Amino acid sequence: MSLPLSKYVWFDGKFVSLDKAKVPITTHAIHYGTSIFEGIRAYWNKKNLFVFRLEEHVKRFRRSGQFYNISLNYSDKKITDSIIGICKKNKIKKSCYIRPFYFIGDYGINLHVTEKAPTSVAIFSFPFGDLFNKNGITAGISSWRKFSDMSTPPQAKMGGNYLNSIIATQEAKRNGFDEAILLDHNGNVSEAPGENIFIVRDGQLITPTLSSSALEGITRDAIIKVGRDLDIEVFEKDVTRSELSSADEVFLTGTAAEITPIISMDGKKFGNGKPGNLTKKMMEEYTAIVMNENDDYSHWLTAVY
Numbered sequence: 001m002s003l004p005l006s007k008y009v010w011f012d013g014k015f016v017s018l019d020k021a022k023v024p025i026t027t028h029a030i031h032y033g034t035s036i037f038e039g040i041r042a043y044w045n046k047k048n049l050f051v052f053r054l055e056e057h058v059k060r061f062r063r064s065g066q067f068y069n070i071s072l073n074y075s076d077k078k079i080t081d082s083i084i085g086i087c088k089k090n091k092i093k094k095s096c097y098i099r100p101f102y103f104i105g106d107y108g109i110n111l112h113v114t115e116k117a118p119t120s121v122a123i124f125s126f127p128f129g130d131l132f133n134k135n136g137i138t139a140g141i142s143s144w145r146k147f148s149d150m151s152t153p154p155q156a157k158m159g160g161n162y163l164n165s166i167i168a169t170q171e172a173k174r175n176g177f178d179e180a181i182l183l184d185h186n187g188n189v190s191e192a193p194g195e196n197i198f199i200v201r202d203g204q205l206i207t208p209t210l211s212s213s214a215l216e217g218i219t220r221d222a223i224i225k226v227g228r229d230l231d232i233e234v235f236e237k238d239v240t241r242s243e244l245s246s247a248d249e250v251f252l253t254g255t256a257a258e259i260t261p262i263i264s265m266d267g268k269k270f271g272n273g274k275p276g277n278l279t280k281k282m283m284e285e286y287t288a289i290v291m292n293e294n295d296d297y298s299h300w301l302t303a304v305y
């Protein structure tokens with residue numbers, strides 16, 4: 001599947017056409033997964049293009065590399081300006097996905113990665129609608145466990161980490177489900193391959209803690225804050241498999257998935273097998289926020305034009 005990428009990409013400080021952004025086969029990241037990435041959405045509301053929570057994404061972008069002393073040789077301001085710049089340069093007037101990433105270049109077969117390892121940075125974008133069916137998707141518990149802080153840092157959004165997501169997704173698809181749910185090393189619920197998970201029980205919103213190896217998702221954080229602002233009780237706590245399977249409603253959160261209802265797990269329906277009321281409420285709130293229709297959260301949006 002090749003993406004309908006916008007004509008210009010940003011590569012090591014310059015806007016170049018897509019066909020000029022190439023890397024050699026000796027690139028360390030291809031061999032060892034030493035790449036860091038972010039996934040960001042920008043929303044077109046017919047008046048302007050708004051990048052959602054840009055500051056938080058840029059902060060996590062740098063922090064991910066710091067776990068491994070991988071250098072991001074551009075300031076936060078330069079990265080921020082270049083993300084906005086890629087939208088402007090491509091004259092984007094459609095909702096889109098933006099992918100900034102950096103990676104270790106020619107560093108031989110050296111596993112002793114230090115801040116001196118050479119890195120490149122690139123940003124591309126493409127028009128993007130729904131990742132999943134917003135009427136709800138099916139999920140299956142993966143037999144693969146989410147990797148934990150006992151092996152590699154789950155908070156580092158790095159290429160190599162996503163092999164765990166890939167193998168869980170393959171299994172879920174083979175079993176006929178739309179998405180996988182991974183348990184952590186203790187058997188509690190962690191997250192989906194590229195999304196955080198929330199359950200609804202008796203009107204409360206519950207999501208696994210970061211100690212269950214869940215990524216500190218920016219959409220997760222938005223839902224926690226919006227939920228509390230709506231006077232909904234929100235808990236970050238250990239979530240057992242049986243709490244998940246007996247939940248009233250379940251939904252996923254993520255930049256790509258936005259808010260996606262899960263309507264069944266391992267073939268067993270949640271509620272009546274349709275998106276629940278609180279899930280629908282959070283979906284509506286999210287849409288209003290990203291479309292700049294809720295002034296209380298306009299500080300989460302960066303206008304491109």
Ligand SMILES: Cc1ncc(COP(=O)(O)O)c(C=O)c1O
Binds near residue numbers: 192193194196216220
């Ligand atoms: C493993 C994983 N969990 C959760 C998320 C959701 O995070 P965010 O809401 O910041 O996109 C992502 C996506 O970035 C992810 O890759």
